[in-house]
Amino acid sequence: MKTVNIKIDGVALTVPEGTTVLEAARMANVSIPTLCFLKDINQIGACRMCVVEIKGARALQAACVYPVSEGLEVITNSQKVRDARKVTLELILSNHDRQCLTCVRSENCELQKLSKQLNVKDIRFKALTDKEMQPIDNSSASIVRNNNKCVLCRRCVAVCQKVQTVSVIETIERGFRTRIGCAFDKPLAETSCVNCGQCIAVCPVGALTENTHIPQVWNAIADPDKYVVFQTAPAVRASIGEAFGLAIGERCTGKMVSAIRRLGVDKVFDTDTGADLTIMEEGTELLNRIKNGGKLPLITSCSPGWIKFCEHNYPDFLDNLSSCKSPHQMFGAVLKTYYAQKMGIDPAKMYVVSVMPCTAKKFEAQREEMKNSSGYVDVDAVLTTRELARMIEEAGIDFKALPDTDFDDPMGNATGAGVIFGATGGVMEAALRTVADVLTGESAPMEKIDYHAVRGIEGIKEAEVEVAGIKVRLAVASGLGNARKLLDSIRAGKAQYDFIEIMACPGGCVNGGGQIIQPSSVRSWTDLRTERAKILYDEDKALPLRKSHDNPMIKELYDEFYGNPGSEKAHHDLHTHYIARGKY
Amino acid sequence: MGVDCGNCSDEKSRKLLAVIEAEKDNPGSLIRILHEAQEIYGYLPIEVQKFVADNTGIPLAEIYGVVTFYAQFSLKPKGQNKINVCLGTACYVKGAEGILDRLKKELNMDVGDCTEDGKFSLDACRCVGACGLAPVIMINDDCYGRLVPDQVPGILAKY
Missing domain, CATH: 3.30.70.20 (Alpha-Beta Plaits)
Structure with missing residues (x-):
């Protein structure tokens, strides 16, 4: 790599050619303020907050777009620079x-x-x-x-x-x-x-x-007639600590559960149980389609952002989508039917709150198709990770000082397969763990259930795995731009797969639109996707049960309520359908 | 208008499609395409913009952003007679605003609009290069100068 010698505020340094002044300054531990800058996504020099003096240049230059060259001399904190930034900021504030x-x-x-x-x-x-x-x-x-x-x-x-x-x-x-x-x-x-x-x-x-649901959730908690059940998606535990000063990538599942309990809710369950159930249904769907010559590739349906994207832009793929509801919707349906019956609770009085790393779940929860299981909506309110953090703060709970506690029984004990749902490739891996065991009729040993080929943050991953003698062609895409590329290549006949996982957000739910917001100064230089996903893979590794079909709760649910995965009752309560929407 | 027809059987859409086919692989061709589209349809309503989006793959929001950025693109139809009121410095100090206000009153519409019968559309522009005649209005290619508001009804009556 060609390098150039430059000076920033009098400090000499050697940096790769083509580096921007902003990045070079970082290497010299000089911090230049930015506002519009977002590394690799928005580098347009629009806001003028990062202006610097460049020796020989006519005017102040935007550091985020100015490439270094040999002998470049930069001054980042002269009176002229400070005044210019301040006036610009005053105008933005005006x-x-x-x-x-x-x-x-x-x-x-x-x-x-x-x-x-x-x-x-x-x-x-x-x-x-x-x-x-x-x-x-x-x-x-x-x-x-x-x-x-x-x-x-x-x-x-x-x-x-x-x-x-x-x-x-x-x-x-x-x-x-x-x-x-x-x-x-x-x-x-x-x-x-x-x-x-x-x-x-x-x-x-x-x-x-x-679009906040905090007021109605507080009202439900305060209402003595309401039985309020919280469920939390896997990715929430991978980010919520950031709101309370914990490091990015620091696990805090136990504190999160304690905090929710202290909000005054009746039960705290883990959406991962819903994810385990999703795997049973989706895995069965995949097996059926492979065995019976059904429509392939099967594409996962857990991400409501992806679903709506497909409905608008790829209506020709609607039959490829798994008919499974997303895990929190399935779980809401189970809570208002099976669990309500078992506990003798009137489902009309049950108020299910999903805490999600996702804003699209708010739209999903109010779709007409999500009201058919109990006769009531599966999920009454959806909070983002951020909204939960705000409620915890409002309740005066000292998050960092909380003890670790476990999710409530019986719906709180999920497997590692449910946990990794929050990262790109996780749904695929969880499904493979179950499908492999079902097809072989044996239980694969723990050291053989990590599918590394589908892990990691690359936008599109491909793999071919052999499951009980059957070759399954896999693809995983996260970020809708990547999903578009993948689907376009299938449409053009350039690629063929049997099973595809798509998540709308880059890196999957850990980087969802409902997660704790990190400023550009952090986002641009830290890979949030990897750091947060690590929490989920660590938790998976630490759990005694790591395959969805080993979850005793899931077994009980099928024995007592649904019969078999894919049964008529399961279809009625746990599956959905999609609508072709216009392109605009 | 017919631009949303799937098979593009009408002549205007065929013409626009030919423009798009010729231009769409050239980088930065959107503005040229929109110019031609405005020539063909007289203005750029949502149906025309969707037609351009569908046939170029450029997002509708981006097209709308470009159309609203440049003053020469219009979202509203133009009249049979296009009135342009010069609001350049010389015309302005000589009372162009009074002329414009009178036009709005006589035609009962705002700048950028078109009369219901499609006869007149009203726009404001910068210097037309006839400062010696300020204040000036143009109707199509006719120029009217040294105006006072009371002349407005008489001028409109000619059309």
Whole structure:
């Protein structure tokens, strides 16, 4: 690799050619403020927060897009630079709706942090008048856009277009009227938005948030007639600690369970049990399709962002989708039927709350198809990981000081297979563990159940495994841009598979749109996907049971209630169907 | 309008499709395609933008972003007679705003709109290069200068 010699604030260093000044400064331990920058996703030099002096250059230059060259001399903190950044920031703040006290992103806002860092003490330009305020778009079941807080960094647009290829938002008009929105200024709910929430995850400010269910959940907890059951998805435990100062990648399952219990809920269960059930149903579906010449490849259906993407963009693949509901919906259905009967609880009084790393689950939970099992909705409210953290904070619970406790019996004991559902490749691996045992009629030893070929953060993974003498061609895609590539290659006849796992978010649920938000200063330089996924694979490794069909609760459920996987009753309660939606 | 027809049997869509086929593999061709589309249809309603999106693979939101960025693209139909009111510096100080207000009142519409009968559309523009005649309006290719608001009804009556 060719290198060049440069100087940053007088410090000489050698860096690879083509490095940006911003990255080079990092290597010299010099921190340059940024706002629109998001490594590899949005490097457009739009916000001018990262301007620096470059010797010989006519004007200040944006460090995030300026490539180094031999002999380059950079000054990052002269009076001129500080003044320029400050005036720019003042202008950004001039039409920012500065409701910091009540903003959901207070203390986790990149703009607020910059304002402090640049020592802005006075905003000389006027704030928004009521007349200039833009309407808030809360049409979507999942995502709320408040453009009055938008700083036009375009990170949401970049992630929606480049990473997810959903492309429903763009910069509209120009000059002072510039805003981010959908084509023809349609409300988000009327577009082909898939509700993945990656836009929220990258928003530096409070312009994008989830459509919150916190008030109704508090009301349900406070209602003595309601039996409130929480279930938590595997990926939630991989991120929630970050909200309370735990390191990224630090496991805190036990503290999370304790915290939820202290909110005053009746039961805390693990969605992983639902995941184990999903594997039984989906594994059976796969076996049936392979044995009976059914439609292949079978494509997983756990990710509601992916499902809506498929409904809009690949309606020709709807028959390939597994008919299985996603794990939390299955689990909600089980709670309101089997569990309610067993415990003598009126399902009308049961209030199921799913805590998810996901915003698309909010949309999924209110789909008409999700009301057929008990006659009531399977899931009453969906909280993101962030919303749960907010409730814990509101309840005055000292998260870090909590003891570890276990999920409640009997629905809280899941297997390692259920845990790894939260990472890309996890659903596939969990399914293979069960399918292999069913086909061979034997129990594979523990050292033979790790399918490393489907692990890791690559966007598209392919593998061929032999299960009981049958060759199964696998593909795993995470991030909808990768899903699009994979499906296009199948459509074009360039690739053939038997079983495909698709998750909407890059890296899977651990990097979901509902997870704790990490600022660009962290996201750009830390691989959240790997760090968080490690928690799940460690937990899998530590569990005594690591195959879904070994879960005694699952066995009991089939013995007492559903009969067999794929039975008529199971189909009625645990499966769903999909709708072709228009492209726009 | 017929642009949403699947088989593109009408002449306008066929014409636009030919433009798209010729241009779509050239980088940065969207603006050229939109120019041609506006030539063909007179403006760029949602159906036309969807047609461009469907046949180029460019997301609809991106197309809308480009259309709203550039002033020369219009989301609304233009009238048989296109009125342009110069709001350049010279015209402005000589009272162009009064002319514009009178036009709005006489035609009962706002800048950017088109009358219901399709006869007139009203736009504001920057300098038309006739500062000596300020304030100036253009109707199609006709120029009217040194105007006072009371002349407006008489001028409109000619069309």
